[in-house]
Each structure stands twice: as C-alpha cells, then as structure tokens.
Amino acid sequence: MISLIRNENLKIYKRTRTWVMMGIAILYVALQIFNINSAGEGVVRDNWQVQLEQDNRQLSKVANQLDALPIEIIQAEKQILLNQYHLDHNMPPSVSGWAFTIDQLRNIVFASSLIAIIIAGEIMAGEFAAGTIKLLLTRSASRTQIYCSKYIASLVFALFLTTICVAVAMVLGGVFFGFAGLTSSHLYVQDQTVMGIPVLQALWSGYILQLPFLLVVVTLAFMISAAFRSITFSIVISMLIAVAGFVISIAMDGWDWTRYFIFSQTDWTPFVYGNPSVEDVSMLWAVALLLLHVVILHSISYFSFVKRDVKQ
Numbered sequence: 269m270i271s272l273i274r275n276e277n278l279k280i281y282k283r284t285r286t287w288v289m290m291g292i293a294i295l296y297v298a299l300q301i302f303n304i305n306s307a308g309e310g311v312v313r314d315n316w317q318v319q320l321e322q323d324n325r326q327l328s329k330v331a332n333q334l335d336a337l338p339i340e341i342i343q344a345e346k347q348i349l350l351n352q353y354h355l356d357h358n359m360p361p362s363v364s365g366w367a368f369t370i371d372q373l374r375n376i377v378f379a380s381s382l383i384a385i386i387i388a389g390e391i392m393a394g395e396f397a398a399g400t401i402k403l404l405l406t407r408s409a410s411r412t413q414i415y416c417s418k419y420i421a422s423l424v425f426a427l428f429l430t431t432i433c434v435a436v437a438m439v440l441g442g443v444f445f446g447f448a449g450l451t452s453s454h455l456y457v458q459d460q461t462v463m464g465i466p467v468l469q470a471l472w473s474g475y476i477l478q479l480p481f482l483l484v485v486v487t488l489a490f491m492i493s494a495a496f497r498s499i500t501f502s503i504v505i506s507m508l509i510a511v512a513g514f515v516i517s518i519a520m521d522g523w524d525w526t527r528y529f530i531f532s533q534t535d536w537t538p539f540v541y542g543n544p545s546v547e548d549v550s551m552l553w554a555v556a557l558l559l560l561h562v563v564i565l566h567s568i569s570y571f572s573f574v575k576r577d578v579k580q
Contacts, residue, residue, distance in 0.1 A: 276421035320351040338522025353462040364449040365441030377478040384426035388489035389503035396497040481534035491569035
C-alpha cells in the first residue's frame with residue numbers, strides 16, 4: 269500500500285501543471301496581502317481609538333437594522349465587543365503576519381481546496397481516459413488498494429498545498445506587516461465575553477479546525493471521478509458545489525436550516541473558540557454529519573470502482 273501511495277504522489281508531482289496550480293494558490297495569498305496593504309488595513313493609525321469608536325457606531329446601526337441578516341448581526345456584535353476591548357485596555361488592534369494568517373485561514377483552505385479538487389477529480393478518471401487503468405488492474409494490487417492509495421494521495425496533496433500556503437502567508441505577512449506579536453494573544457468572543465489565546469495556538473488549531481472543508485470537497489471530487497470516470501465532469505461539478513457551498517455557508521450563517529447543511533458545519537472554529545451561529549449545534553453533531561457525508565460518498569465511489577467492469 270505504501271508503495272502505491274508513493275507512486276501516486278510521484279504521478280502528481282511530476283506534472284508541470286501541478287506546480288503551476290500550486291503557484292496560483294500561492295499567488296492568491298500574495299494578492300490578499302497586496303489588497304490589505306493597499307487598503308491601509310495593515311497599518312495602526314495614531315487615531316485608532318477614534319476609528320474604533322466610529323466603527324462601533326456604524327456596527328451598532330447594522331446590528332439594529334430590521335432587515336439585517338443573522339450573520340450580519342452576529343458579526344457586528346462580535347466586532348463591537350472586540351473593538352470595545354481594545355478601547356478599554358488601550359490596546360491597538362494587532363497588525364502582524366501572524367494576525368493576517370489567522371484571519372485568512374478559512375480563505376486559504378478554500379483556495380487550496382479548489383486546486384485539490386482538480387487533482388482529486390482527475391486522479392481516478394484520468395486513468396480511465398488514458399486507458400492506463402487496465403495496466404493498474406493487471407498488477408498484484410487489488411482494486412481496494414488502488415482505490416485507497418489514490419484517495420490518500422489526493423488528501424496528502426491537499427494537506428501539503430494548504431500547509432505551504434499557510435507558511436507562505438506567515439512569511440509574506442511578516443515581511444509586509446511585521447513578525448512582532450508572536451507572544452501576544454489572539455482575541456475572540458465567546459458567550460459575549462472577549463477571551464484570548466496564544467497566537468501560535470490560534471494558528472495551529474485554526475488550521476486544523478478548518479480542514480473538514482478540505483476533506484469534504486476532496487472526497488466529493490474523488491467520488492465523482494471514480495463513479496463517472498470523466499475528468500471534466502468531476503472537476504467542474506465539484507468546483508461548482510464547493511464554491512456554492514462556501515458562499516452559502518457564509519451568506520446564510522445563522523439560519524436554523526444550516527444545521528443540516530454540510531458546508532455550514534465544516535468550520536469547527538466556533539465550537540472551540542466562540543459560539544456556533546445556530547443554537548444547540550455541537551461539535552459532535554458536526555463530526556457526525558461530516559462522517560455521514562464521507563461514508564455516503566465513499567459508498568458510491570468505492571462500489572462504482574470495485575464492482576464495475578473495465579471495458580477492454
């Protein structure tokens with residue numbers, strides 16, 4: 269099995285387009301830094317107290333609007349508490365490469381997921397399209413071993429790319445915004461109270477708690493690739509679902525029905541550092557929902573690959 273996984277990884281990384289796509293993901297991180305730096309958000313102004321007070325007044329108006337979305341109210345109330353904490357403790361908002369990376373973790377995982385979808389979408393369907401699947405099946409490895417090795421290789425690539433992008437965000441963020449603040453605290457709101465955790469803890473835990481989204485979309489792309497054996501179909505459909513799911517999970521955050529929407533339950537950060545947008549939703553529920561979807565997807569793809577005959 270290990271040799272099969274190694275071979276699949278070699279197939280992935282020897283392709284020039286793989287490195288080009290990785291470069292695109294890294295470019296995305298660089299563009300995020302450029303946008304923030306150009307907007308002046310990476311600079312602590314001398315009148316930061318006045319700016320925060322103005323922000324709080326504006327946020328209060330947003331939170332009190334009758335037609336405001338649940339997510340708008342939740343985010344506004346949280347930001348008001350954070351701003352007030354900075355004012356009460358005479359503490360300027362943290363501006364550093366570490367803070368930038370923490371704030372961008374969800375976007376980084378999303379960008380990495382889109383690239384990982386391309387790899388997972390072609391790793392199985394590509395064998396059928398090129399006709400090399402017949403050579404694989406004539407070897408001593410079973411179909412189950414081939415299936416597992418390709419899936420694991422897809423996940424390993426996704427994790428590798430995400431880790432690289434996070435590392436690039438820390439380095440480039442530090443270059444533009446500074447490396448200071450590593451020993452400071454990352455602030456968050458839980459039960460209407462501002463709390464803090466070490467920056468390094470916020471980094472590694474935030475990274476881990478965002479990975480369920482990566483797992484879902486990679487498994488989805490792999491399932492379509494194995495079941496339908498079409499590279500174009502698996503990549504396009506998976507990307508559409510991933511983008512739509514990501515946007516809906518943000519726009520509809522706080523609506524009660526989202527407790528059953530898998531993409532609304534793939535960001536586990538609120539369960540540890542904050543409060544879930546929907547009441548009575550626990551991390552146990554999110555884990556169970558994730559496992560249910562992964563099992564269903566694998567049930568479709570595994571039996572499609574193992575039981576169906578390969579045309580000669």
